[in-house]
Amino acid sequence: MKVPILIPNIFNHPFTYDSDLKLKVGDYVIVPFGKTELTGVVWDEFEKKTNKNFKIKKILRKLDVPPLKKKTIKFLNWFSEYNMTPKGMALKLLLLSSTAIEKISDEVYEQFKIDIKKNKIELSKEQKSCLKKMNVSNQKFRVHVLQGTTGSGKTMVYFEALKEIINKGFQGLILLPEIGLTGQFQNKFIEFFGFNPAIWHSGITKKNKEIIWSGIANNKIKVVIGARSSLFLPFKRLGLIIVDEEHDQSYKQDEGIIYNARDMAISRASFENIPINLITAVPSIETYDNIKKGKYSLSRLDQRYLNASLPNYEIINLNKSKLKPQSWISKEVIEKVKLHLKKKDQVLFFLNRRGFSPHVLCNKCFSSYTCPNCTINLVYHKNRQNLLCHYCGYKALLNRDCSKEGKCNFIFSGPGVERISEEVRNIFPTNETAIFSSDTMNKKNSSKTLEKIINNEIQILIGTQLISKGFHFPSLNCIVVVDIDLSSQGHDLRGAEKNLQLYHQLSGRAGRTGKPATVYFQTYNLDTKMINDITNKDPNIFLDKELEIRRANNLPPFQRFIALIITSSNERELEKEAYKFKNFIESVVEGKVLGPVNAPIFRLKKMFRVRLLIRDRKSLKVQSKLAQVIQKFKFPVGMKLTVDVDPINFN
Ligand SMILES: [Zn+2]
Numbered sequence: 280m281k282v283p284i285l286i287p288n289i290f291n292h293p294f295t296y297d298s299d300l301k302l303k304v305g306d307y308v309i310v311p312f313g314k315t316e317l318t319g320v321v322w323d324e325f326e327k328k329t330n331k332n333f334k335i336k337k338i339l340r341k342l343d344v345p346p347l348k349k350k351t352i353k354f355l356n357w358f359s360e361y362n363m364t365p366k367g368m369a370l371k372l373l374l375l376s377s378t379a380i381e382k383i384s385d386e387v388y389e390q391f392k393i394d395i396k397k398n399k400i401e402l403s404k405e406q407k408s409c410l411k412k413m414n415v416s417n418q419k420f421r422v423h424v425l426q427g428t429t430g431s432g433k434t435m436v437y438f439e440a441l442k443e444i445i446n447k448g449f450q451g452l453i454l455l456p457e458i459g460l461t462g463q464f465q466n467k468f469i470e471f472f473g474f475n476p477a478i479w480h481s482g483i484t485k486k487n488k489e490i491i492w493s494g495i496a497n498n499k500i501k502v503v504i505g506a507r508s509s510l511f512l513p514f515k516r517l518g519l520i521i522v523d524e525e526h527d528q529s530y531k532q533d534e535g536i537i538y539n540a541r542d543m544a545i546s547r548a549s550f551e552n553i554p555i556n557l558i559t560a561v562p563s564i565e566t567y568d569n570i571k572k573g574k575y576s577l578s579r580l581d582q583r584y585l586n587a588s589l590p591n592y593e594i595i596n597l598n599k600s601k602l603k604p605q606s607w608i609s610k611e612v613i614e615k616v617k618l619h620l621k622k623k624d625q626v627l628f629f630l631n632r633r634g635f636s637p638h639v640l641c642n643k644c645f646s647s648y649t650c651p652n653c654t655i656n657l658v659y660h661k662n663r664q665n666l667l668c669h670y671c672g673y674k675a676l677l678n679r680d681c682s683k684e685g686k687c688n689f690i691f692s693g694p695g696v697e698r699i700s701e702e703v704r705n706i707f708p709t710n711e712t713a714i715f716s717s718d719t720m721n722k723k724n725s726s727k728t729l730e731k732i733i734n735n736e737i738q739i740l741i742g743t744q745l746i747s748k749g750f751h752f753p754s755l756n757c758i759v760v761v762d763i764d765l766s767s768q769g770h771d772l773r774g775a776e777k778n779l780q781l782y783h784q785l786s787g788r789a790g791r792t793g794k795p796a797t798v799y800f801q802t803y804n805l806d807t808k809m810i811n812d813i814t815n816k817d818p819n820i821f822l823d824k825e826l827e828i829r830r831a832n833n834l835p836p837f838q839r840f841i842a843l844i845i846t847s848s849n850e851r852e853l854e855k856e857a858y859k860f861k862n863f864i865e866s867v868v869e870g871k872v873l874g875p876v877n878a879p880i881f882r883l884k885k886m887f888r889v890r891l892l893i894r895d896r897k898s899l900k901v902q903s904k905l906a907q908v909i910q911k912f913k914f915p916v917g918m919k920l921t922v923d924v925d926p927i928n929f930n
């Protein structure tokens with residue numbers, strides 16, 4: 280019998296094999312491939328046209344793994360077409376290091392055994408009505424959005440919904456945008472359900488991944504809490520997907536196989552024909568558009584826990600309250616913070632910039648520290664005593680001879696969180712402080728720091744946007760946005776939306792236990808339109824305006840964007856080829872092909888980069904036509920094309 284076998288590699292089609300075994304679609308098998316043996320899956324169709332005359336090889340054996348469901352295969356096929364990535368690479372996302380895990384002994388799964396305890400948590404009237412709306416699905420596909428103010432108890436609502444699904448024997452998946460969150464979240468889960476969920480992200484051990492993969496395939500594990508990649512687990516009986524913080528842009532996988540996990544989750548739910556819930560305080564523009572069109576249903580939670588009100592906002596005009604040289608915290612703010620500390624409020628100084636200073640230069644020879652691999656300044660990290668490229672990881676020491684005479688005399692331009700932290704410690708020497716950024720918090724020993732913050736043993740935090748991502752700090756009642764002018768600079772179409780999301784999430788960290796809270800914005804900019812948008816109690820007013828702008832300018836979600844990034848180490852050749860490539864593809868694109876232009880970060884990891892942008896209708900045909908023609912274009916050796924459908928970053 281001839282069988283189509285998809286293999287986890289760069290091919291977009293299955294290979295034909297021969298077998299005497301009884302095989303059906305979805306079975307995992309081991310096949311010879313070249314000189315090696317690989318794991319493959321019996322696919323749902325043969326390669327379309329084969330004029331190659333390969334000798335058909337025999338399948339070696341069938342693996343003891345429950346077959347991949349046809350629905351999941353259909354999802355992977357669609358994933359491959361939508362994101363313009365080979366089918367084999369889509370399969371690779373599902374397998375574990377390109378293999379399937381055969382049955383693991385039952386005892387291992389004792390730790391995940393479900394034993395739902397009766398909890399005493401009583402939902403509020405508002406929460407109950409949201410749950411009711413969420414549950415009207417008959418277990419069929421539909422997208423429901425739960426929009427709730429930060430701290431309004433959204434999690435409890437979807438936990439209840441999930442409980443019903445598990446009780447019916449289904450599996451559930453909760454997607455989270457940030458792996459740093461899983462610890463605090465896991466505790467919340469166990470407190471509610473009384474059993475362990477499986478935690479899935481890139482940081483867990485290989486052994487654990489094997490246990491979870493197999494447990495999911497055999498329906499031994501009921502709930503997975505995971506980052507993007509958990510979306511590709513081989514669920515045997517998936518019954519509900521929840522995407523928490525659906526607006527979060529870190530759902531976009533920007534490297535390797537590029538995809539948006541939120542959008543793919545919706546699509547997987549649609550292929551599985553199961554309900555999906557998107558959870559957010561402020562929906563993304565795409566989601567908001569779908570709510571307005573009636574494609575997604577919506578429920579809203581407007582009351583905060585303990586009836587806490589949202590924080591107050593105060594604008595500190597830096598033109599009046601002059602800053603001392605090399606300082607970034609105004610006198611006015613210092614006085615306010617003192618009052619908060621007196622009341623035992625925790626205080627956060629927010630600046631979205633890691634390290635000590637983003638720009639180091641010499642005041643004798645005027646040369647600055649830039650990355651040798653990228654067109655970007657190196658950031659000085661004082662704690663680590665080095666300069667670091669945030670894009671390629673290049674490191675250098677702050678030690679250089681001047682082109683004039685002797686050693687360079689460095690000046691540091693602008694602050695990062697480390698520098699603000701120094702200033703804070705000078706002003707408040709008796710208080711415990713901590714920096715909250717990916718440099719300090721995404722580590723194994725960060726849970727101790729997290730605990731200290733929760734217990735208010737650390738009174739002052741200096742944090743980057745990492746802190747805006749769903750952490751719950753009960754004493755945090757004062758936030759100082761050190762420099763809203765800097766954070767508002769941006770050159771991409773989502774700049775306004777990104778800012779709204781960021782500051783809304785950030786403010787949501789404050790005042791979570793009912794005490795009054797205030798967010799202070801230091802600014803030189805008296806045009807406070809953005810601050811007004813951010814601080815408006817109803818974020819939908821901003822979203823309505825933003826949708827109108829997008830519509831008027833033919834921007835997503837009204838049109839489809841596909842970014843094509845061409846990279847090469849040869850700058851001259853790159854430009855020439857980019858124009859050739861543009862001419863080549865233009866004939867099949869009905870919409871517009873914009874560019875090529877040099878990417879804002881023109882050189883990244885030693886490669887020069889140019890970008891093209893396709894703006895077209897929202898139809899899968901755009902991708903399939905484009906994929907066909909791209910295949911025929913032969914780039915010179917060393918030149919690489921990356922396709923980013925629905926791009927979020929325009930670096
Ligand atoms: Zn670099």
Ligand SMILES: [Zn+2]
Binds near residue numbers: 645
């Ligand atoms: Zn110098």
